[in-house]
Amino acid sequence: MIATKARDAGLAAAQGLALAGMSLIGSITLFTLAITSIALIPVGVGVFTTPALLDLVRSHADRRRLLAAKWAGVRIPLPRRPLPRQPRAGIAGQVERCTLLVKSPATWRDLRWLLIDMTAGAVTALLPVSLLAEGLFGILLVLGLWQPIVHAGGGYWYEFIRVDGWTTASFAALLGACWIAVGLRFGRALIGVHFSITRSSLTLTREAELGERIDRLTETRHDAVDSSAAELRRIERDLHDGAQARLVAMGMNLSTVEALIEKNPAQAKKMLSMARESSAEALTELRDLVRGIHPPVLAERGLGDAVRALALRLPVATEVEVDMAGRAEAPVESAAYFAVSEILTNAVKHAGADRIWVDIHHAEGMLRMSVTDDGRGGASAGAGSGLSGIERRLGTFDGVLAVNSPVGGPTMVTMEIPCALSSPKTSSC
Template identity: 60%
Template sequence: MRMGKAMLAAGRGLVLSVLTLVVSVALFTVTVVSLSLIPIGVGLFTTPALLRVVRRYADYRRRLTGRWGGLTVPSPYRPLPADPPSGLKGQPKLCFLLLNDPATWRDLLWLLVDQLAGGLLAAVPPGLILQGLFGSVLAAGVWKPIVDADGTYWYEFLPIDSQSDANLAAGLGAVFIAIGLFFGPAILNANFRMSRALLAPTPKMVLAARVERLTETRHNAVDTSAAELRRIERDLHDGAQARLVAMGMSLGAIEALIEKDPAKAKQMVAAARTNSAEALAELRDLVRGIHPPVLAERGLGDAVKALALRMQLRVEVGVELPGRFPEPVESAAYFAVSEILTNAAKHSGADQAWLDVSYEAGALRITVTDDGQGGADLSAGSGLRGIERRLGAFDGILAVRSPIGGPTMVTMEIPCAPTALKG
């Protein structure tokens, strides 16, 4: 097992050293030349394309560091505008956008260090093994034609001009192989740690991204709240308010008719009673849309179970929660589930859905799966984008997997902590 791991490290080191020698050196050289041409204008048009290639290569090395080194390396780049500059005229603006990102310069620093130190670290394990194998080859008789052609041959610090000398070279080669196999994984891990140190975002970059994210989610929360207030105002104006106004007019007419035409007044009283019941039902629906009573009284688990019972499609619900959570978190999660289940019932053609709600690793995790036709796209629909904005106010995330033909799986995570545990 240890031997296999050592040989795997040597093979990976060989791949990394070739990548460094071919790709890192070439990219660094060409990019630096392009940057030097910016003052005369040529670099404004060549640099954006080169920097994008550098980013793709750096992202590839980040993934390689994760797969081979077991070290997570997040992407540090600032997001480009939703509609980035394009075309020939947009290249200078795009160039300055990329150059203003600190991650661009860290990528270039990494390319420089990678070709100097990284390539050396990666080449040591396979180099030692290959050099050791060559010592064994010398002892097999290869030393004789070499010495006959060029005289004494030096294998490291050993002069080779006889079989006994070649046998010593084989022994030294065995030492090289042992060192390469024993220390190879640790040496390669040093390469991965060096890459992570330069390719991962710095604390300052993480803080800047965090501030930008919070600013964006704050604006989204304000916009969502304003839209919700407009919806409540519209529902009150078109629904309960209109009915109450009609009831007021009916009561005025009843007051005038109660002595002249008691029968007609009685009919109008019955109609007013019906309108009052409908107005009350609309107000209850409106209140339920703002904050369902079952959510306030029983918590998220019972609220989503009650919600599932009202859906047009069958919903299997699994809930494993340690207790209650902050009211804003429960509300956001509840309405997100409501929106997703409603979309599944209306648009997916699904017959059944599965809802799982749990709390894992400091986050509320919700998964909704349906057996519909699939094709849901986070970037295309306003409904899913609205859910993403709602969750973003709590640093939550939304992931959608919906291949054509189904099934669709929507996963949500909201970082939070329980406010009250189950008794």
């Protein structure tokens, strides 16, 4: 038990030293450079240095989020939109990107965290190692260290104890043992306090979170309206150019059959055969069109089976894992299905993948979907890409998309949509 406590305290002390270094060196340096660069924007220099420095600030904050989850099990959300990419080339694009970053509330939230991290964050990070070091020094005093110190200066204050002999050195050692006991007992908790301060600094307040969600939902609502209008135009075009044209041709053939059925029965029979073929082709096109709007298997069997059916039609070997205890609402299922469908299509067309893995599961009120391929990588969710369209589709339901695609692969696209599942027995679908 004591060995475990000592090991945990030693690990907490080492982690605290690392965090203190990040706070006292990394945070101070980045805060100073970022504020200086922002101050230089009016004279033009900051326009070129600020975006790069703010990128470093965000990376520094994201690194702390990762350590919080890894070292203390503290989950710090990422309540910021993706970094704005340079909208235009040249100086005009650089100015626009700099303006977007400086106006972003997330930028000032990160800078405020740097200020807190270099003060309160550094203090809490240093406490675990400080308690152990101070306690060890107190014990060293009674082992004889007090003599050269006292002889050199005439006396030494250890906390509130004036050490000038063996008796007072013994009291100092007793106090040192108490500090070590506190370090063993609370070292791990102090690391948790450090990350709790980080979380409170980087996390949105309730009011700010609601404001962010309102802004995002307003934006995605406009996207959804535009997408719906474009989808209606596509359906109208497909009907006009496909099934409608075949039905008109079939009607003309039937009119010709009426005129020929007594005069030329053989030709009439031939025209009936052509009308039957046109009706079959029109029916196929209508089925394809309906499948593109809402696949029947999705309505009948749910998201898991619909994605499995989709995977069977792909020319690339695809494995699908599904873990869902019920079904989501129909609009959520539809958005999730078409998002996965488009990502699979991209993987087949552009990634050059030999194998694809799809994982769909529901946990903690989230429908999580990931699509991984062993292709060439290099995918990006930037403006103009197909992934940005998927991101807007998911944003309509307050969902998010993340892409991890280093050059050379593999590529993993992860999506989350907050939703509840209905029981399979009570589902209306």
